Amino acid sequence: MRRIVIVAIAAAAATGCIHVGSESKGEKIETFRLSPPTIEAGAATPRVDALAVSRPRAAPALDTTSIAISRPGQAFDYYEGVRWAESTPAMVQQLLVQSLASAGIYTAVVTAPTRVPFNQLLDVELRRFEAVSDSDASPPRVVVQLQFTLVDAKRGQRLGSGVATGEATATENRRGAVIAAWEQAMTAALVETVARVRESASATPVPANPPTAAAGNPPPASSSVAQ
Numbered sequence: 001m002r003r004i005v006i007v008a009i010a011a012a013a014a015t016g017c018i019h020v021g022s023e024s025k026g027e028k029i030e031t032f033r034l035s036p037p038t039i040e041a042g043a044a045t046p047r048v049d050a051l052a053v054s055r056p057r058a059a060p061a062l063d064t065t066s067i068a069i070s071r072p073g074q075a076f077d078y079y080e081g082v083r084w085a086e087s088t089p090a091m092v093q094q095l096l097v098q099s100l101a102s103a104g105i106y107t108a109v110v111t112a113p114t115r116v117p118f119n120q121l122l123d124v125e126l127r128r129f130e131a132v133s134d135s136d137a138s139p140p141r142v143v144v145q146l147q148f149t150l151v152d153a154k155r156g157q158r159l160g161s162g163v164a165t166g167e168a169t170a171t172e173n174r175r176g177a178v179i180a181a182w183e184q185a186m187t188a189a190l191v192e193t194v195a196r197v198r199e200s201a202s203a204t205p206v207p208a209n210p211p212t213a214a215a216g217n218p219p220p221a222s223s224s225v226a227q
Contacts (some may be wrong), residue, residue: 030175032082032085033084034182041103042105046104046106047107050106050110050119051100051118051121051197052109052110052111052120052153053097053110053112053124055090055093055111056124058088058125062088063087063089065085066084070130072134088129096122096190100194100197105201106120120201122148122197123151127145127146129144139169139170142185144182144186145166146189148163148164148193150201160200162192165192167185168182168185
């Protein structure tokens with residue numbers, strides 16, 4: 001039986017505190033979107049092919065716009081009055097695309113599914129993406145964990161894999177501080193992921209033939225390409 005996740009949230013807008021309590025109707029929702037880190041392009045010339053990044057798989061408790069918090073002995077709760085601007089997997093997918101594009105490893109980095117031809121696919125699972133609180137009084141610790149596999153899209157061959165984890169403790173139990181901790185944890189996980197992808201890509205020869213759209217899979221009706 002699937003465990004029911006209890007939505008429990010509250011916010012003190014006047015003080016900026018961020019709490020957990022019961023959800024109230026009609027309260028103004030403030031949305032947040034994390035930013036990609038600044039990643040300098042490497043000295044090597046970009047590979048003359050494209051990388052597609054999959055939408056991260058995630059447990060139902062994380063596949064939401066709600067901002068998750070876990071406490072000892074309890075299921076996930078969610079902060080009230082604050083949301084991510086888009087679902088967590090969609091936001092993480094865009095952050096991966098932007099980070100990998102700025103790294104200059106490939107000539108193009110796109111979101112999957114896509115009509116853009118690509119040779120390699122980054123398959124991603126979002127394993128953790130929550131604030132962890134030991135008590136209501138103490139600032140939470142944010143944990144982000146990505147499991148990823150770089151795949152040769154034509155041959156279905158694994159080129160590299162790893163788990164990237166970022167953690168950061170908020171300086172105080174306030175909205176701005178908690179979101180800042182999320183930025184730090186997400187940045188650490190992204191930087192580690194980019195480094196591992198760069199390492200795997202550099203060890204893989206560039207294919208002689210141009211890539212094909214979706215590596216033999218039928219193209220979807222729409223696509224999203226990193227700018």
